[in-house]
Amino acid sequence: MEVEKESLILVENAEIDSLHLERTVKVDFYLPLNVAAPERMSLLLINDGQDMERMGFESILNKLYEKRSISPVLCVGIHASSERKMEYGTASQPDFKGRGARAGNYSRFILEELLPLIQTTYRLPITRQKAFAGFSLGALSALDIVWNHPDEFSTVAVFSGSLWWRSRDQHDAAYDDHKDRIMHQLIRNAPARPALRFFFESGMLDEQRDRNKNGVIDSIDDTLDLIAELRTKGYSQSDIEFLLLEDGKHDVETWGKAMPYFLKWAFAHH
Numbered sequence: 001m002e003v004e005k006e007s008l009i010l011v012e013n014a015e016i017d018s019l020h021l022e023r024t025v026k027v028d029f030y031l032p033l034n035v036a037a038p039e040r041m042s043l044l045l046i047n048d049g050q051d052m053e054r055m056g057f058e059s060i061l062n063k064l065y066e067k068r069s070i071s072p073v074l075c076v077g078i079h080a081s082s083e084r085k086m087e088y089g090t091a092s093q094p095d096f097k098g099r100g101a102r103a104g105n106y107s108r109f110i111l112e113e114l115l116p117l118i119q120t121t122y123r124l125p126i127t128r129q130k131a132f133a134g135f136s137l138g139a140l141s142a143l144d145i146v147w148n149h150p151d152e153f154s155t156v157a158v159f160s161g162s163l164w165w166r167s168r169d170q171h172d173a174a175y176d177d178h179k180d181r182i183m184h185q186l187i188r189n190a191p192a193r194p195a196l197r198f199f200f201e202s203g204m205l206d207e208q209r210d211r212n213k214n215g216v217i218d219s220i221d222d223t224l225d226l227i228a229e230l231r232t233k234g235y236s237q238s239d240i241e242f243l244l245l246e247d248g249k250h251d252v253e254t255w256g257k258a259m260p261y262f263l264k265w266a267f268a269h270h
Contacts, residue, residue, distance in 0.1 A: 026079035047138030049077025133157035163222035203248020
């Protein structure tokens with residue numbers, strides 16, 4: 001009979017009464033056990049934390065720790081609510097339908113409520129890197145927060161990011177990819193940032209739309225165009241990782257396949 005291995009992860013659940021979001025936020029903490037040097041711990045925040053169980057995130061972490069593939073990282077899964085389409089987005093402006101109107105509130109929750117609570121609860125001096133990951137619209141949120149707060153974060157993971165996020169309806173005759181994609185504009189118009197690292201994942205089956213009829217689906221086009229904006233800002237190939245999955249779809253199972261690639265890239269064991 002096969003004996004089940006003891007988990008190398010302690011999973012703790014918490015509920016945070018957020019003043020900024022005016023709701024209770026469910027949060028799951030994935031804390032690695034038996035860490036020899038807690039002061040060398042990294043931190044990873046994850047949007048749409050409610051999907052981590054379905055992804056098998058604890059199992060993913062256990063396998064990586066067993067193989068010593070990653071260094072210790074405290075992972076924090078932040079559950080989304082029914083307000084997801086209003087809280088995720090770009091803090092500086094909502095999209096053309098008014099979605100993301102509370103993204104600024106969500107940013108303040110992360111910076112002024114969640115991060116201080118993590119420091120207080122776990123008493124960890126996060127001296128290594130702080131990273132933020134997300135999926136789809138949650139990926140856009142993570143990218144926006146990291147880009148606007150490079151003093152707090154060093155790394156972002158964008159899985160099937162909603163980088164189409166736009167200020168004008170694409171069916172409007174005046175729509176222009178170059179001018180109307182919000183995140184691309186934010187990066188293009190921003191001053192140079194300190195060193196940041198970017199991980200992008202796209203799936204060939206993420207969607208079927210191809211608005212410019214170039215034979216490449218929009219999600220891949222939008223990702224490649226955003227990477228081009230980052231390169232223009234001076235980021236090198238070593239700062240940017242792009243994982244393209246031939247059989248990748250816009251779903252939790254695909255992001256679960258991609259997650260180990262990101263974790264090993266971001267938190268390689270030294």
